Amino acid sequence: MIILSGIQPSGRLHIGNYLGAVRNWLTLQEDAANACRFFLADWHSLTEAFDPTTKAAQVRELAVELLALGVDPERVVFFRQSDIHEHLELAWYLTCVTPVGELERMTQFKDKTAHGESPSVGLFTYPVLMAADVLMYRTNAAEPVHVPVGHDQVQHLELTNDLARRFNNRFGATFPEVQPLLTSTARVMSLKDPTRKMSKSHGPDHCLFLNDAPEEVERKLRSAVTDVGSPTSPGDMSPGVATLFSILEAFGTPDEMAHFRAQHANGTIKYSELKPAVARAFAEYFGAFRESKRALLADPARVDAILAQGAERAHTLVASTMQAVRTRVGIR
DSSP: OEEEEEEOOOSSOBHHHIIIIIHHHHHHHTOTTOEEEEEEOTTGGGGSOOOTTTHHHHHHHHHHHHHHHTOOTTTSEEEEGGGOTHHHHHHHHHHTTOOHHHHHTOHHHHHHHHTTOOOOHHHHHHHHHHHHHHHTTOSSSSSOEEEEEOGGGHHHHHHHHHHHHHHHHHHOSOOOOOEEEEOOOOOOBOSSOTTSBOOGGGOGGGOOBTTOOHHHHHHHHHTOOOOSSOOSSTTOOOHHHHHHHHHHHHHSOHHHHHHHHHHHHHTOOOHHHHHHHHHHHHHHHTHHHHHHHHHHHTOHHHHHHHHHHHHHHHHHHHHHHHHHHHHHHTOO
16 A cells, blocks of 8 residues: 655644654554555745745754654665655646635635735645655556544545545546555644643643653643643543643553543542653653654754655655656646
């Protein structure tokens, strides 16, 4: 099964990124039947405000963190999107068969304009580039590419299939239908405002970053909000408490979970005990990751070599697709 997935470089990975995407990558690469292509979506990250003096370092740090978490460049094709210029070439061909109305209906564009913003053309057309990212890695006109997504991202794949059909109808059978690989992704909430999803944009104390030092993890969790919102019925958890339990469930032991769940059920739970337990479980789980990240950051030549190897493999994979596309549209 061909699998394609990318992550934008937008700062250090936090727990939501890990549980929502990276953990699934690590599972998918373990199956020898999967042909995984995982990439750093650096072109996509340019559609939002960014600092050009730090962007390259941000991309490298994402590569380092993914490798430190266990993404295996020997098992998967791991590459930087901007190393494969064919993505932009295919995006242009697809743009030429994309009706404006299709893009005006995309959720992210609609949300921006609904708030009175005037988004860039890049944000308007990025779903076409996303479609090119996926369609690029088909092996023939029949075998589908599978994309791991949550239910909120299905709209992008529907557009991808619409564009594939439009291209096929105009130029001949070229692209197979893309298949969503629906995944159940954990919705991790902010430590400071557990009614909102965890996001770097809210500030560093709202997030648990994977490379936070143990003392930093403990500090953040010590001040984590627990009593925002009211349970709907006895025995239910407030959003803040539910966030702490979700972290413990992901990284702690079953015995710890059972212990604190029993305390919560009988009303004897002490957050002064729960919070350190959550901090300890999280810090210990990512201890090896922190060490591996330090080692990779100290060896930039190794990271460069891995990305160069990934780019070479990706170029080999896309060559036949692009030759077919150029022939179909009549410019080669």
